[in-house]
Amino acid sequence: PEILQLMPPPWRAEILEGLLSADLVGFHTYDYVNNFVRSAVKFLGYKAEADHVVLNARRVRVGAFPIGIDFNFFHKSGEREDVRAEAERLRALLSSAKIIFSIDRLDYTKGILNRVKAFEEFLKAHPEWRRRVAFILVVVPSRTGVPQYEAMKREIDREVGRINGEFSEVDWVPIVYIYRFIPTPVLLAMYNVADVALITPIRDGMNLVSKEYVASRADCRGVLILSEMAGAARELTEALVVNPNDVHGTAEAIAKALTMAEEEQCRRIKAMQERLREYDVVRWGVEYITALIESFRARRELEEALKSAPLDPEAVAEAVGKAQRALLLLDYDGTLVPLRPYGYQAIPDGALLELLKALAAKFEVAVVSGRPRDFLETWFGELPIHLIAEHGAWIRLRGSEWINPIPFDASWKPRVRRIFEEGVRKAPGSYVEEKDSSVAWHYRNVEEEVAEKVVKELLDELTALSAGEFNIYRGKKVIDVRPTGANKGVAAKLLVDRIKPDVVLAVGDDETDEDMFKALPADALTVRVGLAETYARYFVTSYKDVRKLLALLAGKPA
Structure with a gap:
């Protein structure tokens, strides 16, 4: 979450929503699963x-599926003639020296420089190992031509040259540095002869090299x-696990590895x-595909269990288009625009305003919202449409003034606000929104564990206080308290009775629209x-589907 928080909100929302469009999202480790959730x-x-x-429309399964390797391919690699010959050649070249091996593509996440510095510290701290150990460092070219990567390569070249210059003897070079792709038989041979594999990325989703090295050791050595920053560390717990930024700790791990008894190895x-x-x-x-099939089946079963059916935009457009007088009742947040962390962020874009204007030229259009009057007046007041504010407590018919269809007593508001302000204190990130007829507590920006605890407390206190004076509604990340009898249903029926349309199209996204x-x-x-238990006849997945439907009705490109 911390990395995503650095991104502009539209970017991170698009990334997350894109991943959540799948039925199953798989990650290498449970840490990654928890971060995503x-x-x-x-x-x-x-x-x-x-x-x-749990999305508006469905439930997306998120699971850990650590990728495996072809174990037998690597475990039996030492039996291959080409691998065996290459292994013998390497042993002959390096004489009786112990071999430390690492291979990575050139990348800043791989921690290559830290690894080289750790080996240098090991040589300084344990001079008895000089001439007795060789570090084969293979770096595979990557992103050639990119200035930052070229600079990284020059720094690695410089450090390796400096260390070799300081420690080398006529018959011994401490770091055997290879900067090129190596063929598979050579790689397999190195897996088979290396006494130690030094795999220390600064960050790595899994790292299969570590698994391949372990699988290749048919000699049980x-x-x-x-x-610890590689995903594989969660599975390969018997490895010597180090922090790649701890140069001293890595150097000591090298010493421990080289002196480890064969039985312990x-x-x-x-x-x-x-x-x-x-x-x-x-x-x-197999497990991933099975989980995918199960997730797909669960989604279909949920769709079939609910009363609503997928919307057919063309059929709806045809029915509305044939009507002599059609009424469109449109919720705002989550229906015409995406839900945002704070209400002030969810303002209508120019395309939406143009779309509503085009619709109003053909149909009776009403925005039916929980927003206060001043918000709707500011953004939609110039459009020839009807406005319903605060879930039906206020109505402004096209070209008229605001009216209050159901008189209400709001003397309870200060008491409710005090309860909600206590919720703000307990749940940082939440806030209170007070309107003419209602008070709402929004908690979209509160951590889930904190929110659920505080929500339960607030609902208990409000229920004890209500005594029939007001109704309590729990919507999407909001608790809304408003006068008894004021709701979108009353307002919608008033419009229908007044306009007498041939066809009514109503779209909404949460419990207040029921x-x-x-x-x-x-x-x-x-x-x-969104998919939910609903009185609606149809469902769509997101506000984008609503926009497409309205564009079709207006005769505009989606």
């Missing part, structure tokens, strides 16, 4: 339940030094190999944004 809750306001993110290697053999790449693929769906005639075209 926290981000979806924090930035998009969705709810997390067990291993799912070898030590893996692995960065074998115990660790065997434990890791059993895990890799059991959860190989085939099992990984009053409107219930109050309308049975043949009304009612649409819920």
Whole structure:
């Protein structure tokens, strides 16, 4: 979440929404799963339940699926003639020296410089290992021509040259530096002969090199030094796990690896190999595809279990277009615009205003919102449309003044506000919105665990206080308290009785819109944004689908 928070909100929202358009989102580790779920809750306001993110439209499964390798391919690699020949050549070249091996593409996330510095510190702290150990450092070219990568390569070249210049003897070079792609037989040979694999990325989603090295050790020898910042560290717990930024700690891990008893090496290697053999790449693929099928099936079952059906935009457009007088009742937040962390951020864009203007030229149009009068007046007051504010407490018919269709007593508001202000104190990021007829507590920016606890407390206090004076509504990341009898259903029915349309199209996205769906005639075209138990006849996935439908009705490109 911290990285996403650095991005402009539209960017991070697009990234998260794009991933959540899938039925299943898989990550390498549970840490990554938790980070993603926290981000979806924090930035998009969705709810997390067990291993799912609950969207408006469906439940998206989020799981950890650590990718495996072809274990047998690597485990039997030492039996290949070309690999065996290359391994013998390497051993002959390096004489009786112990071999430390690492391979990475050139990238700032791989921690190559830290690794080189750690080896230098090891040589300084343990001079008895000079002439007895060789570090084969393979760096595979990447992003050639990019200035930052060229600078990184020059720095690695400089450090390796400096260390070799300081420690080399006539018959010994401490770092064997290779900057090129190496063929598969050579790589497999290095896996087979290396006494230590030094894999210390600063950040790595998984790192399969570490798994391949362990799987290749059919002789039950070898030590893996692995960065705690690699996803593989969650599985390969018998490795010597280091922090890649701790140069001293990594140097000491090298010393420990080179002096580890063969029995201890074998115990660790065997434990890791059993895990890799059991959860190989085939099992990984099968489990992921199985989870995907199950997630898809669950979505279809949910769709079938709900009363609403997917909206057919062309059919609705045809029905509305044939009517002599059609009435469009449109919720605002979550229906015409996306839900935002703060209400002031969800302002109508120019395309929406033009779209409503075009619709008003053909149909009776009403924006039916929980927003206060001044917001609707500011943004839509110049359009020839009807406005319904504060969930029906106020109505402004096209070309008329605001009226209050149902007189209400708001003497309870100060008491409710005090309760909500206590909620703000307990849940940083929440805020109180007071309108003429109602008071709302918004908690879209509150951590899920904190929010649920505070919501329960507030609902208990409000219920004890109400005594029939007001109604309590829990919407999407909001608790709304408003006078008894004021709701979107009453306002919608008033408009229908006054306009007497042939066709009514009503669209909304949360519980407050259910009053409107219930109050309308049975043949009304009612649409819920998102899958949920609803009185609406149809559903769409998001506000974007609503915009497409309205563009179709207005005869404009979507």
